[in-house]
Amino acid sequence: MAPILTLDSARRLAVMCQHLAGPRPGADLEGLRAILRSLRCLQLDPVSAVARSHLLVLWSRAGRYDLADLDALLWRERWLFEYWAHAASIVLAEDYPIHHLMMRRYATGESDYARMVRGWIEANDALRRHVLDRLREEGPLPPGAFEDLAAVPWKSTGWTNGRNVERMLDFLWTQGHIMVAARQGRTRHWDLTERWLPGWAQAERLSQEEAVTRAAEHALRALGVARVPDIERHFTRARYPGLAGALSALHRSGRVVQVAVEGGDEVWYAHADALALLERDAWQPRTTLLSPFDNLICDRERTQRLWGFAFRTEMYVPKHKRQYGHYIMPILHGERLIGRLVPRVDRRRGVLEIEGVFPEGDTTTDPSTVRAVTEAITGLAAFAGAREIVYGEKVATPWRAAVAG
Secondary structure (H helix, E strand, O other), rough: OOOOOOOHHHHHHHHHHOOOOOOOOOOOOOHHHHHHHHEEEEEEEOOOOOHHHHHHHHHHHHOOOHHHHHHHHHHHHEEEEEEEEOEEEEEHHHHHHHHHHHHOOOOOOOOHHHHHHHHHHHHOHHHHHHHHHHHHHHOOOOOHOOOOOOOOOOOOOOOOOOOOOHHHHHHHHHHHOOEEEEEEEOOOEEEEEHHHHHHHHHOOOHHHHHHHHHHHHHHHHHOOOEOHHHHHOOOOOOOOOOHHHHHHHHHHHHEEEEEOOOOOOOEEEEEEEHHHHHHOOOOOOOEEOOOOOOOOOOOOOHHHHHHHHOOOOOOOOOOHHHHOOOEEEEEEEEOOEEEEEEEEEEEOOOOOEEEEEEEOOOOOOHHHHHHHHEEEEHHHHHHHOOEEEEEEEEOOOHHHHHOOO
């Protein structure tokens, strides 16, 4: 019979596996490596109401760290690179053999989109060769360095319509021919993968079965406890062909355990390495604030099932229809998601504005909880370079005196 986990135990396991409880791993290079090896990816998002999402994900776990260390891992050591995970992300060079499965299969199927992409690339072979030749001779280069030699323009109903050079770069990136080798602001500079990525990362080749098995193990270690759909939506989202067979083999080997989680009759899985955390009674709760795209909550359905926390972003919701605000950061207190915070940094004035604090349901407002959240807000301000914190009108009444005092 499968072990039964209480909701609290399942939540604690998930939080511990994400480095959101227990001793912080450190804010130096090695601490960042430890976090990244657990998470396996950091989602990239352009919104920076406080800071870019990938930076906040690391802050939630490491505390205040030197951004130059992350740059060193990306651009100097090339220990990380940019590619698709569950979204456009920063991923580990040691996981290149996993991502190479998508690279070598991108646009090779018979879907309408795959045929369209293949046909467009073939029709614009002169542009493709121009990009690769220029990079081979002069790379890294920004998009503006390439001539638009497209014979057939890219057509879409969105912002990519007619952006032929950018489309070719994106397709060559997804196919694994080129990589982001630098950034100046939000402009990506490109180079050939064979030259940019360390040789040790390119040396290993995995079969489909091996790549799926390794990715599933990474996903389970990061999630703590998960159902099959949770795994499929995490890390290498929608890239788990033959997942059922991989899980069966991992279960037979003892590397993965089937468990039950109270509140339903679904089959859940946990990695043996993760379960060891519960067995050691390693629970040391912390309080922090999470990016809207944090790895813990990026799967909204799983967040609802495990935490009873219905979370959505409101960035693209008209202002008059927003329930909370433009940029919402969930509040993690121990193993619970206890509310939402709406922050915004005014960089000109050096002020972190807290437009609202919204406790979840009957969340306790005891002094220790409020104090812990206030300390997290203070830490966020320091990380964002704000010298002052200002609280707005939407701070819940029981919290106002405490957080503003």
